Amino acid sequence: MSPKISVWISNSVFISFIVISLFYSLVHFENSYLKSETQTLTTEKNRSFAIVQELSRVKNQFPIAYQCHYSFGLSNGSLFEITERIPYSIYKRLRLGDTIEVYKKEIRIFGKQTAISQIRGNEEPLPLLENLERYFLYGFIYLLVLAGVSLPIRVLGLLSRTYPSQQKPVETGETVVNKVQD
Incomplete structure (x- = not known):
C-alpha cells in the first residue's frame, strides 16, 4: 500500500470518528434529558x-x-x-x-x-433512546479502535514519504552535446 493511500484511509477514519462522536454525544445528552423528565413524570x-x-x-x-x-x-x-x-x-x-x-x-x-x-x-x-445510544456507542468504540490502529499507519506513512531533494545537482563540468547522425 502506498503511503498516500494509508494516509487517506487514516484521515477518513479520523473524520468518521469525529462525526460518530458528535452523534453519540448528541444522543447521550438527549437520552439523559429524557431520563430526567421521565423521573418527574x-x-x-x-x-x-x-x-x-x-x-x-x-x-x-x-x-x-x-x-x-x-x-x-x-x-x-x-x-x-x-x-x-x-x-x-x-x-x-x-x-x-x-x-x-x-x-x-x-x-x-x-x-x-x-x-x-x-x-x-x-x-x-418507558422506551427511551437507549438502543440508539447503544448503537452510536458501539460505533464510537469501533472507530476508536480503528483510529488507534490507523494512527501508527498514518505516522509511518508520513515518515516514509520520499520528498524531492532540495539540493542542486552537482555539476561535473562536462558538457553533453547531442550527437546527431546524418
Missing part, C-alpha cells in the same frame, strides 16, 4: 386523561407482552398518539374507547415538540 400536575385506541399482544415474545395505543390532546390543541407496553393486569381491565388516566408531559427532543406519557399504575419502563 408521575406528579399530580402532569395527570390527564386519554382514550384507548387499540389493545394488542406483542407476538413472538416471551414473556407475553401487551401494548396499549392511546391518544390525548396537547396544549396547542393537536391530538397526540402514544403506544405503551403494559402488564397483563392493566390489559385485562381495558377496552377500546375507554378513558384512562395518564401522566403526560410536553417536551422538546432534537428540537421537535413532542410528549411523553405513562398510564397511571403502569410500572413498565
Whole structure:
C-alpha cells in the first residue's frame, strides 16, 4: 500500500470518528434529558386523561407482552398518539374507547415538540433512546479502535514519504552535446 493511500484511509477514519462522536454525544445528552423528565413524570400536575385506541399482544415474545395505543390532546390543541407496553393486569381491565388516566408531559427532543406519557399504575419502563445510544456507542468504540490502529499507519506513512531533494545537482563540468547522425 502506498503511503498516500494509508494516509487517506487514516484521515477518513479520523473524520468518521469525529462525526460518530458528535452523534453519540448528541444522543447521550438527549437520552439523559429524557431520563430526567421521565423521573418527574408521575406528579399530580402532569395527570390527564386519554382514550384507548387499540389493545394488542406483542407476538413472538416471551414473556407475553401487551401494548396499549392511546391518544390525548396537547396544549396547542393537536391530538397526540402514544403506544405503551403494559402488564397483563392493566390489559385485562381495558377496552377500546375507554378513558384512562395518564401522566403526560410536553417536551422538546432534537428540537421537535413532542410528549411523553405513562398510564397511571403502569410500572413498565418507558422506551427511551437507549438502543440508539447503544448503537452510536458501539460505533464510537469501533472507530476508536480503528483510529488507534490507523494512527501508527498514518505516522509511518508520513515518515516514509520520499520528498524531492532540495539540493542542486552537482555539476561535473562536462558538457553533453547531442550527437546527431546524418
